[in-house]
Amino acid sequence: MELAETDLAQPRWLVCHTRPRCEKKFAALLAAEELPHYLPLLTSVRRYGARTRSFTKPLFAGYVFAQVAPLFQTRLYQQDLLARAIEITDEARFLRQIAEVRAVVASGYELSVRPLLRRGRRVRIVAGPLRGLEGEVDDPTHPEGVVLSVDVLQQGLLVKLPAANLQILP
Numbered sequence: 001m002e003l004a005e006t007d008l009a010q011p012r013w014l015v016c017h018t019r020p021r022c023e024k025k026f027a028a029l030l031a032a033e034e035l036p037h038y039l040p041l042l043t044s045v046r047r048y049g050a051r052t053r054s055f056t057k058p059l060f061a062g063y064v065f066a067q068v069a070p071l072f073q074t075r076l077y078q079q080d081l082l083a084r085a086i087e088i089t090d091e092a093r094f095l096r097q098i099a100e101v102r103a104v105v106a107s108g109y110e111l112s113v114r115p116l117l118r119r120g121r122r123v124r125i126v127a128g129p130l131r132g133l134e135g136e137v138d139d140p141t142h143p144e145g146v147v148l149s150v151d152v153l154q155q156g157l158l159v160k161l162p163a164a165n166l167q168i169l170p
Contacts (some may be wrong), residue, residue: 002047008071011036013094015086016064023058026081030066033075038098040105046116059105060113065098120167125161134169135159 018026022038030037040059043051058064068076068085076082088094104111115121121137122145138145140156146166147156 007065009069011069013065013069013088013091014073015088016066017083018062018064018081018088019083020062022081023062023064025065026079027091029076029079030064033072035066035068036071038066038102039064039078040101042111059101059111072108117163117166117168123166124169125165126167128161130159130161137166 013075018027027037027039041056042059043054043056045054047053062083066076073085076085117137119137119139123137125131125133125135125146133148135146135148135156138147146159146161148159149156
């Protein structure tokens with residue numbers, strides 16, 4: 001299926017996965033090119049002895065949302081700030097979720113990002129003595145349960161771990 005000339009000029013929303021610690025630079029590049037984008041930032045306050053420092057950090061580390069025409073996408077890679085661009089398949093749902101993120105960030109409530117865990121989701125343990133082992137989420141309502149398989153016995157071991165120690169696998 002070929003794309004028409006008008007399809008290549010029509011801007012689409014992308015999830016831009018940046019190189020490590022390049023989110024703000026990439027957002028500045030998008031702003032300089034006058035491209036619609038969104039980089040949700042949180043203000044963080046740290047105390048160093050008697051001094052207090054305030055700084056902003058990305059809510060979703062490594063990601064910036066941008067609306068870019070397909071003809072312009074190759075230009076995004078020229079500054080070596082972008083690792084890959086992921087197309088949004090359901091733009092209406094994406095825009096609704098981004099509006100929700102904007103509202104939550106603007107509310108000033110304390111928030112943090114958590115992985116979306118569901119039953120059967122493959123995960124890798126990234127911290128602690130079981131680091132490197134892989135398993136499946138047992139119960140999404142209590143995501144600390146990870147089942148490590150022993151296939152030959154058709155058995156599994158349920159291990160209770162904090163969700164922060166888990167990395168979702170593709």
